[in-house]
């Protein structure tokens with residue numbers, strides 16, 4: 306069975322696995338947990354494209370990773386570095402660096418998106434062994450991931466990824482301040 310660490314990870318996985326009819330969006334209508342030696346998280350619904358019943362089952366830990374994170378220190382077992390990097394890039398395309406340009410009512414939503422995107426970037430780093438600078442080629446399990454790594458392995462290098470993480474600290478602080486009315490400068494949720 307698929308092994309996920311959080312609802313976010315399940316959602317991202319489902320979004321990357323379109324129906325055989327080609328419809329990418331899977332608007333699941335039912336979600337439930339089956340208790341057991343290993344808890345199972347089940348998503349069910351009909352494909353909005355063809356009406357076919359679809360179902361995803363994930364083995365999940367008793368303690369799920371908190372919101373705005375995909376998992377703990379260990380790398381994902383269902384998604385690869387490329388899929389997380391793509392998720393991160395999606396965030397950078399939609400979230401403006403200055404929350405002041407957004408209507409006040411929208412800021413919390415964009416802050417949530419920013420936190421999720423940065424969490425995805427952190428997931429990419431988890432595939433690099435602690436003492437290594439480069440991403441191992443065998444971290445990639447998707448076709449697109451292997452191709453992206455072959456074309457430009459540097460985009461997955463530790464230094465580059467950590468640089469990107471750093472580059473968002475100011476934006477994160479600005480959003481945190483805009484949403485919570487706190488003073489920028491303090492790092493938001495470290496997880």
Ligand SMILES: [Zn+2]
Pocket residue numbers: 324325326327328352353354355356357
């Ligand atoms: Zn379908």
